[in-house]
Amino acid sequence: MALNDILKHMxxxxxxxxDFKACEELSFANLTQNKVxxxxxxxxxxxxxxxxxEGNSDVKIHFDHGTTTLGFIYQGGVVMAxxxxxxxxxxxxxxxVRKVVEINDLLLGTLAGGAADxxxxxxxxxxxxxxxxxxxxxxxxxxAATKIMNNIIYSYKNSGLSMGMILAGGDMNQVSLYYxxxxxxxxTGKVFSVGSGSIFAxxxxxSGYKWDLKDEDAYELGRRSIYHATHRDAYSGGTVRVYHVKxxxxxxxxxxxxxxxxxxxxxxxxx
Amino acid sequence: xxxxIGIKGKDFVMLAADSTHPHSIMVLKDDExxxxxxxxxxxxAATGDAGDTVQFVEYxxxxxxxxxxxxxxxxxxxxxxxxxxxxxxxxxxxxxxxQVWLLVAGYDKKEGPQLTFxxxxxxxxxxxxxxxxxxxxxxxxxxxxxxxxxLTQDEAYEIMRKCAREIQKRLIISxxxxxxxxxxxNGVKRLEDITTENLKD
Numbered sequence: 001m002a003l004n005d006i007l008k009h010m011x012x013x014x015x016x017x018x019d020f021k022a023c024e025e026l027s028f029a030n031l032t033q034n035k036v037x038x039x040x041x042x043x044x045x046x047x048x049x050x051x052x053x054e055g056n057s058d059v060k061i062h063f064d065h066g067t068t069t070l071g072f073i074y075q076g077g078v079v080m081a082x083x084x085x086x087x088x089x090x091x092x093x094x095x096x097v098r099k100v101v102e103i104n105d106l107l108l109g110t111l112a113g114g115a116a117d118x119x120x121x122x123x124x125x126x127x128x129x130x131x132x133x134x135x136x137x138x139x140x141x142x143x144a145a146t147k148i149m150n151n152i153i154y155s156y157k158n159s160g161l162s163m164g165m166i167l168a169g170g171d172m173n174q175v176s177l178y179y180x181x182x183x184x185x186x187x188t189g190k191v192f193s194v195g196s197g198s199i200f201a202x203x204x205x206x207s208g209y210k211w212d213l214k215d216e217d218a219y220e221l222g223r224r225s226i227y228h229a230t231h232r233d234a235y236s237g238g239t240v241r242v243y244h245v246k247x248x249x250x251x252x253x254x255x256x257x258x259x260x261x262x263x264x265x266x267x268x269x270x271x
Numbered sequence: 272x273x274x275x276i277g278i279k280g281k282d283f284v285m286l287a288a289d290s291t292h293p294h295s296i297m298v299l300k301d302d303e304x305x306x307x308x309x310x311x312x313x314x315x316a317a318t319g320d321a322g323d324t325v326q327f328v329e330y331x332x333x334x335x336x337x338x339x340x341x342x343x344x345x346x347x348x349x350x351x352x353x354x355x356x357x358x359x360x361x362x363x364x365x366x367x368x369x370q371v372w373l374l375v376a377g378y379d380k381k382e383g384p385q386l387t388f389x390x391x392x393x394x395x396x397x398x399x400x401x402x403x404x405x406x407x408x409x410x411x412x413x414x415x416x417x418x419x420x421x422l423t424q425d426e427a428y429e430i431m432r433k434c435a436r437e438i439q440k441r442l443i444i445s446x447x448x449x450x451x452x453x454x455x456x457n458g459v460k461r462l463e464d465i466t467t468e469n470l471k472d
Contacts, residue, residue, distance in 0.1 A: 154322050154326055157322055157367070158367070179299065179300075181294075181321075183320070183321040183322045184321060184322015184323065184325075184326060185292075185294070185299075185321045185322055185325075186322075186325070187292065187299070187300060187303065189299070189300045189302075192299070198297070199297070202297075
């Protein structure tokens with residue numbers, strides 16, 4: 001079975017630990033074997049990495065964190081919308097992150113949590129999806145793609161990964177929506193929002209969501225939800241990107257600066 | 272934490288599980304099915320750590336199916352529960368123990384109905400009724416009062432409704448919908464969900 005071919009090569013977390021028999025000897029195994037990530041060269045990375053992120057530590061590491069992403073499924077397919085801000089602690093590292101990953105012309109994924117973790121594992125997933133196509137002469141289903149990602153993530157559970165992904169795509173002549181995170185959760189659903197701004201986005205999204213939404217109204221609901229999150233959440237901002245996913249592929253609908261959106265929505269409100 | 276409830280009757284076992292999927296302070300999803308159909312005569316309800324529950328139940332489920340393929344006959348509910356316990360206990364002694372709480376329900380043509388309570392430490396107990404999670408704490412006395420050995424399916428469903436009603440009344444965590452499934456000599460059947468709305472009737 002094709003999926004089994006991929007999975008049997010999947011390393012267990014034990015292999016990753018064994019790469020570090022001696023702490024002074026750094027391993028670069030992940031350059032050749034991309035699914036065996038070199039864990040930090042000390043024992044119990046969860047506990048010890050946390051010490052480096054504490055405020056009173058001499059060494060401070062801030063991972064890029066704050067985000068708002070959302071995806072919902074409706075009558076006309078899936079709408080995905082994201083902001084574009086990357087923050088490390090209080091510092092805005094970037095205002096131009098592309099938080100929607102274009103895996104292939106059918107599949108899209110959003111990125112929340114540790115930016116480094118997400119981009120790295122999406123790159124691995126993209127290569128796995130392409131390899132599946134080459135091996136089997138057909139596009140991978142979203143169910144299979146998310147299962148591959150989930151199995152990789154689950155093998156690193158409790159090792160300090162931080163990710164929350166929403167994946168959407170057309171498979172078996174229908175569109176589906178999946179949520180994955182670094183706890184090892186993999187689940188389908190109608191409405192998902194991930195990131196520090198998700199509580200704000202969901203407030204608008206849940207109250208405006210209907211299955212029978214028209215395409216234009218759905219785009220606007222996604223855009224508006226992200227805009228309100230960029231307004232309330234200091235860790236979200238930059239450009240609001242909206243994508244539409246249908247059975248035969250995805251489209252980029254709009255990319256707008258949240259300040260322009262703010263001016264427009266305020267003007268509408270004052271009229 | 273979420274609730275799962277199990278009741279054994281004379282010739283059936285009924286399971287109920289709330290359908291929320293919490294993530295931190297948020298409800299990620301409100302229609303999650305926590306009762307997994309393993310075969311035509313075996314159900315496992317699982318709650319606990321987010322990734323572990325699905326991963327563990329799938330592992331157990333596929334191995335039970337593999338056993339059937341290899342040997343041409345199925346594991347009895349008792350054997351399936353023991354197999355589950357053994358795996359959980361073995362993993363408990365590693366660095367990656369599964370944090371799962373289970374109810375294993377099955378019907379065997381010879382041995383009759385079987386309900387097994389298993390917690391994350393692999394404590395295993397064959398019970399007439401059992402529950403896991405915070406909601407489960409409210410169910411103990413309801414079982415004691417209303418359960419008897421000649422229970423019918425309708426009576427068991429009514430007890431499930433009593434439990435759900437009590438959880439919704441007294442537990443601070445919102446659990447508005449319960450999935451219900453029953454296993455008996457005719458196989459596995461899903462019953463109507465118990466929801467806040469239909470509890471008013």
